Amino acid sequence: MxxxxxxxxxxxxxxxxxxxxxxxxxxxxxxxxxxxxxxxxxxxxxxxxxxxxxxxxxxxxxxxxxxxxDPAIFSLWYSMLYFTEQLCGKIRKCKVDINTYIDVKKKFKTTHNVLELGFATLFLNRVNRSGILKAGPIGGYKQEGKYKIDCRFNKEKIIQSILKIAEQREKIEIFNxxxxxxxxxxxxxxxxxxxxxxxxxxxxxxxxxxxxxxxxxxxxxxxxxxxxxxxxxxxxxxxxxxxxxxxxxxxxxxxxxxxxxxxxxxxxxxxxxxxxxxxxxxxxxxxxxx
Ligand SMILES: C[S@@+](CC[C@H](N)C(=O)[O-])C[C@H]1O[C@@H](n2cnc3c(N)ncnc32)[C@H](O)[C@@H]1O
Missing domain, CATH: 3.40.50.150 (Vaccinia Virus protein VP39)
Structure with missing residues (x-):
């Protein structure tokens, strides 16, 4: 190979x-x-x-x-499979900018709510550099970079991939x-x-x-x-x-x-x-x- x-x-x-x-x-x-x-x-x-x-x-x-x-990853899988509508609703509604980023990052560290943690994990994964949760936002906090924070956040595509996963929930078992x-x-x-x-x-x-x-x-x-x-x-x-x-x-x-x-x-x-x-x-x- x-x-x-x-x-x-x-x-x-x-x-x-x-x-x-x-x-x-x-x-x-x-x-x-x-x-x-x-x-x-x-x-x-x-x-x-x-x-x-x-x-x-x-x-x-x-x-x-x-x-x-990772409870964050597990919460996202759980939300995609069992809180599908709520998760997609949050994606549709959110404004993809630095203010949301700061807010979501805070929630990511403090929340014990599965849906909130699942959404925060997905949001940060899509807007952080290379999808690395520890990295900062694409374009930096001042958004002066060539690429902006929302460049990997195609809401429709993300929602479609989640709906497709949820359709298969009978065939997907998740563990933490x-x-x-x-x-x-x-x-x-x-x-x-x-x-x-x-x-x-x-x-x-x-x-x-x-x-x-x-x-x-x-x-x-x-x-x-x-x-x-x-x-x-x-x-x-x-x-x-x-x-x-x-x-x-x-x-x-x-x-x-x-x-x-x-x-x-x-x-x-x-x-x-x-x-x-x-x-x-x-x-x-x-x-x-x-
Ligand atoms: C190399 S990544 C897997 C990437 C995955 N193959 C993919 O294509 O998306 C390693 C994963 O292992 C998880 N992990 C780390 N330590 C673990 C452990 N002790 N038990 C289970 N999962 C663990 C991390 O949270 C991370 O999601």
Whole structure:
């Protein structure tokens, strides 16, 4: 797979640094080649869930289980699925400017209301630079930049993508657990034959700059041990940034591929990422062993 650059429009209303929608075509081939079409598809680190949604919309999988530890992300998923009208109403009504930004940012930090937090998460994600919640508004507080705060806030498009998600609510289950807890639940409730797991954990390097929740070295280690021992019979794919520490952890344990991608959060620079896989056959011939 090395050498290919995958880009694809996401069906998620969330802009996600490192989002994996670009793997859709590849993942479709993986599912077909491994007789996994119509399986249950689980993502322990779902984020915007663009890849999962595209597989569901194309009827490649029968159900998606989306988990994320971040209560803000979970609240948005919950609001999209169960407070659809109210959320869309808030989007229609809001004025996309710096005053709203300041107001929403305050609410984002203080509210315990699911709908309010869900809306704040979506709003900040659409108006912050590169969709990074910790970053400032597009165009700056003085709005002197080339691009203005509302340049990524196409209300109609956002609402349409939310309505499409809500239409599928019977086939989408959401969770707000730590990934390892979620994986233990998966193991308890599903046999290796009925489920496929795609894992996109926070990056080893720079994870703390991109996400509100990130991993320390030992967290990456715990995940590795769990996957290699407890989920050895399950079918899974794991992606990571190309870091020597991750390579060291998985070395000689599972096969891997290098993938070449381009992310806008990274100033449109190309990056090589790692893709480890277990109990599946990849649709290419150039497999490598870690
Ligand atoms: C690399 S992003 C996933 C991006 C996603 N694949 C997409 O395409 O949008 C990692 C996600 O993992 C979540 N996360 C971080 N630590 C976690 C944990 N311990 N358990 C579950 N989710 C976690 C973060 O909130 C973040 O949304």
């Amino acid at each position: 090395k050498g290919a650059i995958f880009m694809r429009k996401t069906c998620s209303p969330l802009r996600y640094p490192g989002g994996k929608t670009f793997l859709s075509d590849f993942m479709k081939k993986v599912l077909m080649q491994n007789n996994l079409t119509n399986c249950i598809y689980a993502e322990p680190y779902a984020g915007g869930g663009g890849l999962a949604l595209s597989l569901l919309y194309e009827r490649m999988v029968k159900k998606i289980l989306l988990n994320d530890i 657990l730590d990934a390892l807890h979620f994986l233990k639940e998966i193991k308890q409730n599903f046999s290796p034959e009925e489920i496929f797991i795609f894992l996109d954990p926070p990056y080893y390097q720079k994870g703390n700059e991109l996400y509100m929740n990130f991993y320390k070295h030992e967290d990456h280690q715990f995940l590795c041990e769990f996957l290699i021992t407890e989920l050895r019979d399950y079918k899974w794919i794991l992606t990571y940034d190309n870091s020597p520490q991750i390579m060291e952890m998985y070395k000689n344990k599972v096969p891997f591929e290098l993938i070449n991608v381009r992310y806008s959060a990274n100033k449109n620079r190309e990056a090589i990422e790692l893709l480890f896989y277990n109990n599946i056959v990849l649709p290419t011939n150039n497999k490598r062993s870690a």
